[in-house]
Amino acid sequence: MSKKANPKAIGAFVLGAIALIIAGIMIFGGGNLFQEKKTWVSFFSGSIKGLSVGAPVTFRGVNVGTVTDIQLRIEGKDLTSRIAVFYEIDPSRLTFIGISEAERQEFDAKRLIEKGLRAQLTVQSFVTGLLNVDLDFRPQSPIKLVGTIKDIPEIPTVPSNLEDFLTRFEKVPVEDLLRKVTDILTSIGEVIESEDFKGSIAALHRTLEGTDNLVKKVDGQVSPFMGESRETVKELRKTLQNLNKQMDVLANRTDGTLKTIDNLAKNMDQHMGPLATSLKETSDASHRAMEQATRTLKVFTNLAGDNSPLLYNFQEALEDLSSASRSVRMLAEYLGQHPEALIKGKSK
Template sequence: MAKDAGIARQTVVGAFVIGGVALGLAALVLFGNMRLFSTNKRAVVVFQDSVSGLSVGAPVTFRGVRVGAVESIKLQYDQAGRVAYIPVVVTLDPKQIHVMDTSHAGGEPLQLKDVIAHGLRAEQNVQSFVTGSSNINLDFYPGSPEQLHPNVSNLPEIPTHLSAIQKIKETIGDLPLKELATNTNAAVISIRDLAEKLDTDIPPLVTGLRQTSDQSQKTLDAATQAITDLRDHLDVTLANVDHLLRSSDAEIQQRGADLHTTLASATRATDQARATLESVHGMLAPRGAERDNVDAALRDIAAAAASLRGFASDVERNPQLLLMGRRQ
């Protein structure tokens, strides 16, 4: 009886252990996202640059969708070419990729070499700037060169493509940082020397400018005062000239009538003298010397009479001729 009880107890313990293992495996499969019998495909991505931050188990994504994980990372050195290669083996889950309308391909599943021929490339991206972890992202880059390394691995190879961050790193690496630092240091020294010279030269210059400004202000004040005084004197002078002109106009108006009467009398006297001479001219012999003298006198009297008439007309139109005279 005791022996049968022991065997029954061992059977119960064994069944309990087997049940616990089964439950553990079931939980691992359900909650650990594992597929014990999956048909994952393996491929390799060969890097020649640093893969810092990339670790085993890092996700492999296609435009943000996880399609696999990093399986292993190794280092291979080509002693003949003195080149180091870093083959990263990745596992791709075909169940994560649904191929639409395979009728044109005869119902054949998606082939990795076909999508590589159409531009599928792998690039290393920073997954977190805080932790520095990286992942591998897949995407199509039509026209990108297909650089393969058949001697590194026997697995299907996905060509690499430089990511934006890697391009920035290469650009920064190509910059002549030492020369830039030297030029920057020289520029800083030149700026400092210039600042010292300005500190030395500017204060006297500012003092001179201030003195010049004060003198200019004084000159401007004196000129303003002189212009004010000149304006006052000009006002008085213009008032006097205006008064003189008005007085002259009044006097000319007063004397104009007398002058007109005098000129009229002179004209009449000239006409009478001319008539007298003409009478005398008629009495003189045609060829005598007295006749020539009388003719000359008549011509002079006629010219004088014409001048008097013209002057009388001018004075009548502009009485100021008596004061100002004729303008040449």
């Protein structure tokens, strides 16, 4: 007979399982289980190859949501086909600074669109070719809304970079450009095949040959000249070296001569003082002797008379003595002013 199950144990097991499920949802759901997410939709006119459900929705590269659904919608009697991409925006990825919670709630899709919010397909990787939806503010782009979905905010779209390039390329007159390029190539071919062009090429070839020969001749003449120039430079270098040696010898001799002259000048300064003093003393003595002789002459004149021969001879002697005294004084004064006259002689 089977044992009856314990209701308390069953209830505890069920409650534990429910708690584990809730905890798993909270952990693996990133805590976003009870957060309200905003669902938006955008209609893309071009190909969305590479975009799939689960692709990231970014704002200038920052992940803010996920693509939840992609629908091909055939609308109206004219069977207009449009591709609708639905995606959710996670509010926890957005941080508003400087505004209140009430003001934050007022930032609905309409106000963001007025500010320039646009959706664009961008390439995640050029290797895989996967696409994602990128949101950004582009106020310069026009607002183009389809308006067929009323209960979900619609974000206007702008062409992708590739679509924009292809659109611009389609406007380029490729056929006209190819026709012009063909005409240019044809004209170039005609010029190349013309006799004038061939003659110009031949003339250019002859000019190049003449230039080559001229260069060879100039090189043949320049080489000996360069050799002679090198020899001249060597000789000039030797001459300068010899001149430097001679200048050194001359400088040494000049230094010796200057030292000798300096020593001689010092010796002259040492001897000229006593010599000048001696000459002055001699002159003074001669002057005193002349004065004494004059006094003696006066006495003798009184003794001998005016017409005495002795008086006449004595007067001549006194005049000679006076002249000699003046000469000695002049010599002393000249040597005092020009002591170098003892070596070089009196200047003319």
